[in-house]
Amino acid sequence: MPNILPKPQSQQIINKSLELSSPIKLYANNEFDLAADFLTSFITSGSGMEVMFVDQLKDATIILKYDEGIENREEYVLDINENRIKILSKTNNGAFYGVQSLRQMLPFSFESGNYSEKKVELPCVVINDKPRFSYRGMHLDVSRHFFKVEEVKKYIDHLAMLKFNTFHWHLTDDQGWRIEIKKYPKLTTTGGFRDETLIGHYSQEPEQYDGQKYGGYYTQEEIKDVVAYATKRSITVIPEIEMPGHSLAALSAYPEYGCVGNQYKSATKWGIFDDIYCSKDSTFTFLEDILDEVIALFPSTYIHIGGDEAPKKRWEKCNECQSVMNREGIKNEHELQSYFITKIEKYLNGKGRQIIGWDEILEGGLAPNATVMSWRGDEGAIQAAKQHHNVILTPNSHVYFDYYQSDDKDNEPLAIGGYLPLEKVYNFNPISKELSIEESKYVLGGQANIWTEYIPDFKQVEYMFFPRAIALSEVLWTYDNLEYKDFIYRLSIFEDRLDTLKINHFTKYKD
Structure with missing residues (x-):
């Protein structure tokens, strides 16, 4: 099981693997440009592998694809099989989170730019994931x-x-x-x-x-x-x-x-001070x-x-603050803070x-x-x-x-x-x-x-x-x-x- 943090909602391991080799061919819908750019930069700067953008889905090894069936704007599906990696989402945000999960499945040495091989092996998995809180x-x-x-x-x-x-x-x-x-x-x-x-x-x-x-x-x-x-x-x-x-x-x-x-x-x-805005x-x-x-x-x-x-000490003795309170019918300095906000x-x-x-x-x-x-x-x-x-x-x-x-x-x-x-x-x-x-x-x-x-x-x-x-x-x-x-x-x-x-x-x- 991939050790992804934070833990995905659902992970299904398939007892197979994918060999990802250079040059990696990447297809991305236009709306996923930020996710695609991050992934491309991470792979190329982190390893000796090259990433090429392609125009056709059938030519791609990694696919970032729009899926209108996904409801949550931060939801994604990461699907890795023996032939390709697919990340599905309906927003760039979701696609970006799918990329972050994929990132954590790649070797640690990608993070330092020290992965020198021209290929990497990944386990096949289907991850369905979305956040609890917005x-x-x-x-x-x-x-x-x-x-x-x-x-x-x-x-x-x-x-x-x-x-x-x-x-x-x-x-x-x-x-x-x-x-x-x-x-x-x-x-x-x-x-x-x-x-x-x-x-x-x-x-x-x-x-x-x-x-x-x-x-x-x-x-x-x-x-x-x-x-x-x-x-x-x-x-x-x-x-x-x-x-x-x-x-x-x-x-x-x-x-x-x-x-x-x-x-x-x-x-x-450090601490709290009496002087605040009038x-x-x-x-x-x-x-x-x-x-x-x-x-x-x-x-x-x-x-x-x-x-x-916000201590009220200065407001209590300030003629201008008291004038505002009288003008606005404000009963006390706590209500004056509410007026202010x-x-x-x-x-x-x-x-x-x-x-x-x-x-x-x-x-x-x-x-x-x-x-x-x-x-x-x-x-x-x-x-x-x-x-x-x-x-x-x-x-x-x-x-x-x-x-x-x-x-x-x-x-x-x-x-x-x-x-x-x-x-x-x-x-x-x-x-x-x-x-x-x-x-x-x-x-x-x-x-x-x-x-x-x-x-x-x-x-x-x-x-x-x-x-x-x-x-x-x-x-x-x-x-x-x-x-x-x-x-x-x-x-x-x-x-x-x-x-x-x-x-x-x-x-x-x-x-």
Whole structure:
């Protein structure tokens, strides 16, 4: 049985094999150009084998073919017999996932370009496969620590290999603003940097700092490049522009949009800060201008607007915020947050986009069309689904990959805290037992988050990602028959692929 991750829904082994030899003749329907291009590049760069495109089905060794009988847009059939390989789907996405499964059946040395033979033998198999959830996401925080474009692309490569379809790009926070906005250049030239960074853990006393200016940002051309790169790998990039809280970096550049007149600075330590956007009218003009440029860069239906961890202390004493509350008949500051989020949502809806917010957007009343990303357990998801709002599960109990993955914390890289072993990730179920069958339809899927307060370089991102993200990919893709022991067996084989790719990954789960 092929050891494919995430596990396909159905696999039927035929006791025969196919010898694939160079030159490989490939036929692909036009709508499958991205899947065909990826497969061609993978084979030619990974081996000594040549791939030739042919116009006739009868001449082909590998066929990527449209099949209107397939219902799910991410579904595929991978059929390997003694004479040819056929991948059937109705969309490029499905064909791409079929290619990823075929990729995992090829020798590991294809990943490093070291397969030098002119032929390869594959087992004959019929795989029928489709995902359990339509939203299968991974998040990366580039605000606390910044990662280069090539590293972000490598992260996207990791997602594509595991059939994730969404990259949640956390681009702004208190510690750094990472996306160029041409109308407000100081967002990056000032807000993109902090004076220094906390050394050690947040809880350590006395606090120590490195004294080194830190920062960076992505130009709009770099953003476009990353989005195009992800699109070629069937991944949607969802940007997150935090509001009304987690906004110190923006306020350091444009203090007039805060509630107090003092000079703000990008945060040099982690945590939650009292200073947030003021809810006056000029702030919305500022944010709408920013979102206009964001929309032009990201074709995703969703824009994530944060909404979490926004203390109301400044609003309570701000004359302009209190004036807005009086004008709009708003009873308290929680309702003011709802007003804030709803106003932003209405603007984005008018541009043909939808918002996602962390579960705090439920406070004071949920914006009409918002999708809730529930991180503080599943209570927010349950509440939103019962109100017939779409939800995405990302509870810190099961999918916060900045937590320790070993209970031997003294011998692990410094992390924010918590303990999230591989098996707990594998036991994650996005659908709560408290939801009815009808209510559970509002659960779009799940996502893991990698917050980077304590993750200063990309090697450590990979270490926290693998193998937990592999477990999550299977939870979100595969319907049933999930067995941890079987998963570990397949993972132990897959580790050779990770090693061939020179991916830094955690291994102590086997102890």
